[in-house]
Amino acid sequence: MMGFYFSRLVEIYPFFLKGLWMTSKIAFISLVTCTLIGFVLGVIRSSNNIILKRIVGVYVAFVRGTPFVVQIFIIFFILPDWGLQLDAFPAALLAMAIMGSAFICEIVAGGINSIHKGQWEAATSSGLTMIQQLRLVIVPQAMKVILPPLVGQYVLLIKDTSVVSVIGVMELTRVGWVTVVRIPEGLMVFSLVGALYFSISYPLILLSNYLERKMAI
Amino acid sequence: SSTLSEIVKRGELRVAVQSGAAPYAFIDKHGEHTGSMVDFTRGMADAMGVKIKILDFDWDGLIPALLSGKADILAADMTPTLKRALKISFADPWMSVQTCVFTKTGAGYQSLEDVNKPDITVGVLLGSTGETIAKQYLPNAKIKSYKGGGRMIIQALLAGHVDAGVNDDLAVLTALPDFPPNSIRLLDKRLGGKAPLSFAVLHESVNLWQWINLYFETIRSNGAYDKNIAYWMEGIEWKKDH
């Protein structure tokens, strides 16, 4: 029986590649967007503007406080009632961007806050403007602190793309899911799915570990 | 403007299905949507002269998808009930099935009484007609609901998660060949009457609703309907092709 299922699994490998491609596409686009948004929010969150800081804080709390599945459902099924009608793919990207940017925002804010106050003061007393201080002095140094957890967060985000399968995006997990319905050999199907995720995530984990060691010096 | 003219203007008919429910709608080995209902809706799109877009959902995503305007037609093995009809409109039934009880061959359950016991767990599909019927006919048994199509119950049964399953007989019968031979047995007695299956649309889409009815009338008379049913429901020929 195993052998029979295995040959059927081999037969449909293009389908798995399609899923892998979809997963990579979602991951790549959403990582880029949420990095950009996350940095902007992170700078705001570490600033002194109490009102903006609070607003970002509420946003972050909402995203961190609710499961990603629920967020996706809300974006996909409920936002249309308020006039935002999105297909599964853009909805998945939006959900990923919203979730990822909230987490990256916290990492960036943490990195900026970790820079010794003296660096701000030294830059201030040379007469640099706020933006110059950030761009020339603070962010380049904060990158050291930001980079390792950022790459770690990328891994988490890539893995979270599996959840967008619930709104019908044919990515890797959903491919596994519809396959297991045809080939009732879960161990085999999901080992394969797991191995494909591993092949994307593990290099990034290694990179994150490497950065952590390197930046620690 | 009416839903129908919107579809034509858009050039695309959007259909919500639940993959994993062979032979109604599932994904073949090339990763393409296929199945009896997929064929019907393809025919509808052809008749309208538009492209088709299949949207794939879990069972509990189907109705939200329709309500939130993601899809024009809900094409699932869904029975029109009065409660459901409060929110969406069902077209005339295109098919009817009966609810059956199935168990493992070796389990030795014979009658409904055998499975209507407190120590028996019965698997049903979340929100399906089977769920309602199981609650009604097997009040003593524990009901456990599953998502993701009729095969999930069979797998749960074989894995020992449940002692019996309740689902429509057609879905069970067509799924059986994918599982080890003679591992599953249907109890003789069917539950309830014939349960119709219908396509659904939003209340507002009256014109689309009429159009679907007309469509089925048409294909029934020109033989396309019978061909579809013969291929998908009455044989297992399709398994070779998909």
Added chain:
Amino acid sequence: MLVDFNFRIIFEYLPLFLTGLRSTCFIAVVSIALALATGIIACACRISGVKAIKYPAIAYIEIIRSTPLLVQIYFLYFGLPTLGLRVPELQTGILALMLNSGAYIAEIIRAGITSVDDGQLEAGTASGLNYFQRMRFIILPQALGVTIPPLLGQNIVLVKDSALLSLISVMELTRCGQTMTSERFMPAEAFFTVAFFYMCIYFCLKALADWSQRKLIFREAY
């Protein structure tokens, strides 16, 4: 839409949501307890010098960290029966959460242990304390201080992750939302209620984490 928002339905389903809430809390508490044990053992193996237990621990941690929880859940859910193990959904789900969180907790604990200043250890060594005494009196109490906030953070993650158990038919909070949707076709009401309850849990845990952060991390003495 907000005009349509049907609070009556929410109240009608409140008992169901409360059961779901209880179930989610139960799953969270049991899984985190088991995960803690798993994490401690995995971490102990990970930092030990014995290769026969060190490398399996590393493999376990790295595999878990580089595959999605959802895939792990499906893997166990569909896979355990293939191995002839009959594990009910709830237990399968708890097992998945335990294995998943355990790997992260192992890393949190490891970070906690390495965070204690070397100088502290040297001071202990210089006063003649042996390895176990240094662990017990100097490292662990301080490591605990720095570990508890991220552990609570992991608990928050776990509570949210438990939502994925809805996909294997475990009756918890998210699943209640889905049940309500499939019975009443009111997704907005269902999902916002679910989100609301998760937010409640989140704020409790967050408050606890912040409190412990303030309370337990001893500021450096110089």
Added chain:
Amino acid sequence: MIEFKNVNKWFGKLHVLNNIDLKISKGEVLVICGPSGSGKSTLIRCINRLEKIQKGEIIVNNTPVHDKHTNLTKLRAQIGFVFQQFHLYPHMTVLQNVMLAPVNVKKLAKSEAEKIALEKLEQVGLTEKSSAYPAQLSGGQQQRVAIARGLTMSPEIMLFDEPTSALDPEMIGEVLDVMVNLVSEGMTMCVVTHEMGFAKKVAHRVLFMDEGKIVETGTPDDFFDNPKTDRAAEFISKILTH
């Protein structure tokens, strides 16, 4: 040149600066000392508005520092600040550290800024280290770079906050030498320090602070040999005994 008029500052309930009145004239070298927490750093940090004040007025070169409309960038270009912990930018070379402000605040061309930066580095005796990173330098060298950085905008005033107290004893001398040179060029300087040798050698005036107040002020010889107040006498005896 610098004038404090009835300046008051609180950190929450803590009254860190209590009715400070003080005039520093052009070319004057002022040494500030006092026990830890007495407000020395706060005092000089208010001069270039690294800290805000709640009452009173500080006037630098006829500009009210704590006025909303003051052009801070222009003000700060006239004031160089050197910190106890150097606070060099670790991700930039020595030359980049020194060039940063001329290029970005004065908008000088790179080549011109580099010329100025090298001049200042020569002044502190570190020309050959211009392409090293701060982490590759000893503490004394780092502090000299920090002084060059402070000088690079050609300020009229230099403020030093315990510039030698984070240094190994061997390196204190080289930093003090650079500062003595600055004095001989006629720079206006405010130095928080406990280096009595330096104070005796170059200071025009010593100011002793305690609990946010200026307790005593006088020439170095007067102050160290004949302190007028008990508190100052006690303090001096403490830093002298060991």
Added chain:
Amino acid sequence: MIEFKNVNKWFGKLHVLNNIDLKISKGEVLVICGPSGSGKSTLIRCINRLEKIQKGEIIVNNTPVHDKHTNLTKLRAQIGFVFQQFHLYPHMTVLQNVMLAPVNVKKLAKSEAEKIALEKLEQVGLTEKSSAYPAQLSGGQQQRVAIARGLTMSPEIMLFDEPTSALDPEMIGEVLDVMVNLVSEGMTMCVVTHEMGFAKKVAHRVLFMDEGKIVETGTPDDFFDNPKTDRAAEFISKILTH
């Protein structure tokens, strides 16, 4: 009491201790000075085996320190060590810090250990702070607690590694006072420090290190006023000029 016989130590390729021969007799107070990185800390850390040596022998009270069979716990109980950065345990009160070793190494009863701990705290003048946490104390007070902790096992030898160089100038005195008291009680002491006042007042011998070697040794007066080597003369002039 302590004897170094041809001791050599490398960190990787760096030869940190180069043929060290040294005898310290009972009751002697030895001050070690030298430029940063010369191996001072490493030298005294070898005495209680916080660092291993690669060649040679160190003998403390007739026990070869770097022998496999040496009972380290017993050895370390005879030696108190005070670090530059105090290294108090931040999660314990002052009293708990001081009691930790007697209770756990000597296995004394709590009450007895407490008695000893309070005695030692009195010796450093901190009885009233016994229930405070380290973070609530000033630097000088923390270092005095660290000394009390070092004394709590009634050691015959006390090692100090720059005990005052992380302190504010005002607090250096209070720590040195405690150390001077120890000298007057006849404790054998090795002190790495640059506090010349202290060295002149109480040291029996000063040892000057550079690049892992003992360059010069002599009485404090001899050493500071008439250094024999150029390197020492240069070093002394540097720490004296300011």
